[in-house]
Amino acid sequence: MKKIDSHLHVWAHDPDQYPYRLSQAPTAQGNAEFLLHLMDQSDVAGALIVQPIVHGFDHSYVDYALATWPDRFVGMCLIDPQATDPVGMLDELVDRGYRGVRFNPALWSEGESMDGDVGMALYSRAGELGATVGFLVSPENFGEIDALASSHPETNAIVDHFGHCRPILDSKSLSEFERLINMAKYPNLHVKLSEFPRASNEQFPYVDMFDWVHRLIDSYSAERLMWGTDFPFIVEQAGYDKGWEISSLIEPAIGASEMEMILGGTCERLFGPWG
Numbered sequence: 001m002k003k004i005d006s007h008l009h010v011w012a013h014d015p016d017q018y019p020y021r022l023s024q025a026p027t028a029q030g031n032a033e034f035l036l037h038l039m040d041q042s043d044v045a046g047a048l049i050v051q052p053i054v055h056g057f058d059h060s061y062v063d064y065a066l067a068t069w070p071d072r073f074v075g076m077c078l079i080d081p082q083a084t085d086p087v088g089m090l091d092e093l094v095d096r097g098y099r100g101v102r103f104n105p106a107l108w109s110e111g112e113s114m115d116g117d118v119g120m121a122l123y124s125r126a127g128e129l130g131a132t133v134g135f136l137v138s139p140e141n142f143g144e145i146d147a148l149a150s151s152h153p154e155t156n157a158i159v160d161h162f163g164h165c166r167p168i169l170d171s172k173s174l175s176e177f178e179r180l181i182n183m184a185k186y187p188n189l190h191v192k193l194s195e196f197p198r199a200s201n202e203q204f205p206y207v208d209m210f211d212w213v214h215r216l217i218d219s220y221s222a223e224r225l226m227w228g229t230d231f232p233f234i235v236e237q238a239g240y241d242k243g244w245e246i247s248s249l250i251e252p253a254i255g256a257s258e259m260e261m262i263l264g265g266t267c268e269r270l271f272g273p274w275g
Helices: 032-041 060-068 086-095 117-129 139-151 171-185 207-220 233-237 240-253 256-271
Strands: 004-008 046-050 073-078 100-103 132-135 157-159 189-193 225-227
Touching (some): 004 225, 004 256, 032 060, 032 240, 046 060, 060 073, 117 132, 171 189, 189 207, 233 240, 240 256
Parallel strands (some): 004 046, 073 100, 132 157, 157 189
């Protein structure tokens, strides 16, 4: 079974060559060589690198990783929505080989939202370019996704980290997750099964998340779900290998063919083949 890690970050440990945003140096080891070592140990064929916020909009380190290991890595860029020409910035990064773009509502100006003029233009252009949009959002942003996905249904998009819903048995949390389930009505919207340690209320293997995985398969289908470890954070939370062991515990109740899509097939359908 070919495994593709659909969500992780890499960053440099040389701020002179690869500056940090706001001079905030990361504490976790996150260089590409360390990642590849862990991927090889877990038999992971490739990964989608999401531009890390620690490097801001300077993509030079991810550029380095993509150029050095083109058979192992694909990139998702980060656009500054407050730039003079954010759509032009997207065009330039896609020309450089990036196959997706991340939307982070925290980067929009105060009072602006992702479904405003800039976000709509970026979302539409991503669809035209064949670039997939990745949403780093909380449930409070689901309305913005509704607006974007309904206005531009041709654009492929992914909700990261279960939409930051949490399996707490109260009416608010259950309602938030139901909203994520309801967004399955948009055929080009996908969900990343990632960030288990942060979402769960339990320790490894985060069993309280398993029912949500099954609910998402029922609503979105395995063809619209993908697995991600959220390296390098997973290393300190549980271990990179444990990020994949979770899937092996869920698989018997799902089936090998569906798990094959979740662990790699969906990601390759959206971003093209690795290797």
